[in-house]
Amino acid sequence: MKVLWAVLVTTLLAGCRAEGEPEVQEQTNWQIGQTRQPWELALGRFWDYLHWVQTLSDQVQEELLSSQVTQELA
DSSP: OHHHHHHHHHHHHHHHHSOOOOOOOOOOTTTTTOOOOHHHHHHHHHHHHHHHHHHHHHHHHHHHHHSHHHHHHO
C-alpha cells in the first residue's frame, strides 16, 4: 500500500512540474474585431484550466492503471 501511495504522490508531483499545454485562442466570427470584457477573458481562462485539469487527470489515471503494482494487485 505504501508503494501505491508513493506512486500516486510521485505522479502528482511530476504532473505539477509538467509543462502546460500552449493556450490556443479560438475566435468565432462574432468575436473577430470586438474587444472582450474582462469577465469573458476570465471565463475563457477558467474553462481552459478545467480542460487542462481533465487532461492531466486522464493521464494520471492511465499511468496508475498501467503501472506494475496495479497489474499485480488485479
